[in-house]
Amino acid sequence: MDFFIQIIKVIFYLGVFGAILYGAKYSTEFLAKRDEKLSRNKNLKVIEKTYISRDKQVLLINCKGREYLIGTSNNNIFLLDKLSKEENDKNDKP
Numbered sequence: 001m002d003f004f005i006q007i008i009k010v011i012f013y014l015g016v017f018g019a020i021l022y023g024a025k026y027s028t029e030f031l032a033k034r035d036e037k038l039s040r041n042k043n044l045k046v047i048e049k050t051y052i053s054r055d056k057q058v059l060l061i062n063c064k065g066r067e068y069l070i071g072t073s074n075n076n077i078f079l080l081d082k083l084s085k086e087e088n089d090k091n092d093k094p
Helices: 002-038 085-092
Strands: 044-051 057-063 066-072 077-084
Touching: none
Parallel strands: none
Antiparallel strands: 044 057, 057 066, 066 077
């Protein structure tokens, strides 16, 4: 009888663990969709993001047909370069 109770406990704990994993998965998907809806802008889009270190990154941003290369850290934001769409298309072609 004691062995049977132990098996029931293990099954119960596995069920609770599965429910926690299920909840974490769907809450993460919900938060990602909500963040995507909030960040939809017509004029400003982050094209590419590269992390240089833990607190430093370089962003390529498109704003009204112009592209900006921006460097960020915890305390500062720097404009590294401005590119028009035409200049960027010329550089991409061989």
